[in-house]
Amino acid sequence: MAKGRVGVLTTYHVHEDGKRVIYGGAERYGIEFTRMLVEMEYDVTWWQIGSGWTQEVIPGVPLHSVPLREAAYQTCPSLNRAFFEQADRIDHAVYFSTLLAYPQAFERSIAISHGVYWDYPTWETIVPTERHRAEWRARWYAALNKPQKVVSCDTATIRFITATWPGLAEKLEYVPNFVNLEEFHPPDADAGRASVRVLLPRRLTAVRGINETLTAMERLLAAYPQLEFHLVGRGHSDHQERDMLRWAHEHPRAYYYWRPPHLMPHVYRNMDIVLIPSKAAEGTSLSCLEAMAVGRAVVAGCTGGLTDLILDGYNGLLLRPVTVRTLVEAIEALVTGPDLRRELGERAEATARAFGLDQWKERWRRVIERVFR
Amino acid sequence: MAPRTVGVAAEKLVDPGTRQILDADRWDYAVALSRLLQELGHQVIWWQLGDGWRGEILPEVPLLGALPASCQFLTWPTACESFLERANGVDLAIYFDLALAYPQVHEVSVAVAHGVTWDGPLFASRLPTAEEREEWKRRLGIALRNPLKVVTADAGLIHWAQATWPGLQYAFEYIPGFSLPPPALAARSDGPVTVLFPGPFTPERGIGETIRAMEALMVRHGDLRFRLSGRGEPAVEEYLAEWVERHQGATLDRLPLTYDLLGEVDIALFPVKSGPGPILACLRAMAAGKAVIVGWAGGLSGLVLQEHTGKIVSPGAESLAEAIEELALHPAKRRLLADNAREAVAHAFSLERWRRRWTRLAEKLLD
Structure with missing residues (x-):
């Protein structure tokens, strides 16, 4: 009963x-x-x-x-x-x-x-x-x-x-x-890739920092030949998604696609750095927790519930404010600092176990x- | 960078009458900031409310008690005006209390907001009408927009301000608090678990809930030890002295929160309910490798990751007692949280990191 x-x-x-x-x-x-x-x-x-x-x-x-x-x-x-x-x-x-x-x-x-x-x-x-x-x-x-x-x-x-x-x-x-820790966990062994992959796993909206991210990535892709940028998220319209496909086509090593939720653990596991550059309207983001659980270095906006998940310099990097400059600086530090990337990722994974x-x-x-x- | 003059205005770092330090956290912040600016080669002069006396923060860093103490709607317009006029030659002005940045600030200026002071149930009794609260809020909005940047260690204040006045995205500089590396502390023995409540003993810091939680736990776990350390109003200290007499297993002293004191305890409580929280004190406890239990107010929830570097509890004796009980009964969990807390402070809240951020901001403003 x-x-x-x-x-x-x-x-x-x-x-x-x-x-x-x-x-x-x-x-x-x-x-x-x-x-x-x-x-x-x-x-x-x-x-x-x-x-x-x-x-x-x-x-x-x-x-x-x-x-x-x-x-x-x-x-x-x-x-x-x-x-x-x-x-x-x-x-x-x-x-x-x-x-x-x-x-x-x-x-x-x-x-x-x-x-x-x-x-x-x-x-x-x-x-x-x-x-x-x-x-x-x-x-x-x-x-x-x-x-x-x-x-x-x-x-x-x-x-x-x-x-x-x-x-x-x-x-x-x-x-x-x-975060579902059975689904979102680090890979058994990290692939020994030469490239560094950066992921933005969010909807294509201004409040999620899409515009600053695209400008930052244009600069970084030009400066770092080992860098790849993966944009994985839906837009609000077919038109917006077409624009994004065009942008990715115009920039070497930039990819735009979308995956259903059950395939996202695989996507995270194939990345090195995950961006959650929200400027507002954010809680304790599921995407942020998922990236952390997979052991990825996270760059997040210092807004809403993200400050309940990330301590800047301990288990990720917090941006205040979210601008092209702060994004470039943070991503650059992680691209050129594999030890920092690894340490932040390990502590992020340990943090996620409490969530x-x-x-x-x-x-x-x-x-x-x-x-x- | 060429040496410059920095003027800093505060409400009350010390009591204008007795010259006693009023809040250890604020004083520590003032000393660290003065030392940094001095080391950067700048001349630093502090001003606060007072009738003309002179003291010092550090050697060669004077504290002038010379700003008029006339408060209106929780702002200090005449003190603000006086600072603007008398410190007219400074290259950078720091308003160490946000309320002092109303109505007008120096051209090159930054304000420090130590936290939310308006989230307690008695706030409305300080400004008893809606009209008064509206006027206070209008002035606070001006104070937030006046300086080039508002520095705060409390992310919750940023969230509140941005959700109250959308458009403040670039107003704030988030510079989290800091802790000095602790001396090597001897490992705690297998004796009784000791729980510390560091003062001040005020309702805002949760003293009422704490002693109720302690009473409940004493009945259930006679081997737990409780320590109240710090100061409160005379009547409160008297009450607590009597309370300790009646409750075996509890002690009371007036010691400040030092690493020596922290070396004698296992769990530190900061169940803050409202007002600016003891951010630096909490970080000190975390740096010392103690398991901390904090309230969500006072900026403390920005220091603790729930169940990873400590526990965040909702207000109330019951939730506080549950949290203490869990950590007291599970030493492995207590150690895990304490170890994580120590590591988090070392990476996210080191003095070096804090100094780097302030240096960068000062250089940007002075350039």
Whole structure:
């Protein structure tokens, strides 16, 4: 017999049309989270935005969809209401994003924050006036207060919340993201290549530092004949991906391609340096943890949850700010310093062992057992 | 580089009346920065709030207690103006407290932000109306934008500022804290596990939760030893003296956090709940190879990698007790975290690294 029924509300686990699967970090988080709840013997049901179709998150766990109708100030009151009404037979609720807990939340519920996403300059185009920003903050404050606990994947979000609304500290829990150590581990033996391979395993977006990276790599590829650059990530459009193919074609030893998540361990194992040069909107990045678990030297932006994973000079290099100059300097140090590369990679791998899937589940179990008891 | 004059303005490095050092971490930072600038060949003069007295940070580095102590919305506009006027010939001005960088700063200037001072539940009682808090925030925003760079050792402050005012990408220089290499410490014997809470004994540093956690653990594990070292308000020290009398296994002293003291303990607690944290003290404990348990506030979560170089706990006696218990009962894990912590400090938080970063910044600004 199940311990209880858990309803999970998200915006999109699959595309709104119910046909296209999304391969992002949040979706992978959702799948592992569901597996954990099932292992803990809960009955789990998901809800998201859609036209009324039903699918499965994992076998046996339904994903229902409800129409969005209204969305304002990053909140979805109608979706929240529909979940509250349709899921009235559940015992516990999980709001997969904190703002989904607005305006009302189940008594025994948890909200999850995947990191600060409002720290990039164009954020204010979404909430363009102080009146808009005040309303967004008011709704978010209400959403943070409704659930019993708010689980944050990084301390940057916790620090933001406590410095914005002193007094909310007791509501917060820190559960950093995870890496599957069975899949992501160093190769048995590193290939004795003469080349040094640099990987950018991110989506092709400005906030992930794609533009600075391309300029930095143009300079470095010209200066270091042993260097290879691999860009592995999807763009937002076919047009953008075509542009990237063209760029790679024009630059010797630059490659652009995409691999599904299950092939990424192999990609990481064939690289030497991994770039996570995010400028904003970053939590405890799964890509960063995966690169670390494979024992690669990581160059990361000093933003969001990345500072919970990397100590500059110990297990990676942190860039503040992310610019062409800082990227070139960091990559250059690693290309010309095989010992530094090896040492950072070894310590990164040791660090990643503390962020394994099992530890993540154990941290979550403690929270769930306190809230859902 | 040709010798230059550097003026540094601080709120209070020492008590303006008694001249006693107010915060060991800030003082250590001030001394290290002064020594570096001196070694780079510059003349350094410090200013702080005071009625005209003169002291010194180091030989030939004076500390002038001469800035007017008039505070408004947690900023010091008259002290700022006075520093600007009286130190008008300096080549580089360092505002050692961010609040002093309002309303106007020297043309070539840098501010130091020691951490978030507005995340405690009593913050609103210091500025009790929304209008006052708005005005404080406006001034803080100006202070952040005024200098050419804002240096901080607390990445959390950068995250907060960037998420509060998007567009500050280039405003900050992240220069993590530092620790001197520790002397060779004798290995701890197999005696009882000793847990240290280094002061000050304040609510912000988590003294309340700590003694509640200690009480719970004393019942469960009579062989654990607890040590409270440092200072607090007289009434708090009196209460703790009585508490120690009533609890066998606990001791109280007024010793500062030195390597000698650290040599006598196994676990060091920094369960900071709000305000700027004891970054340098925590790094000292890590450098000494002690397992540390820290709160997520005060910049300490930027020093500790969860379960790799220490433990980060949420506020509350229960989570603190759980963390202490786990490390006390599992010596292998305690040693692993302590060894990793020592190595992390040696690579990421060495004094040499800190000096290199400050040197690079000073040279860039003075060139």
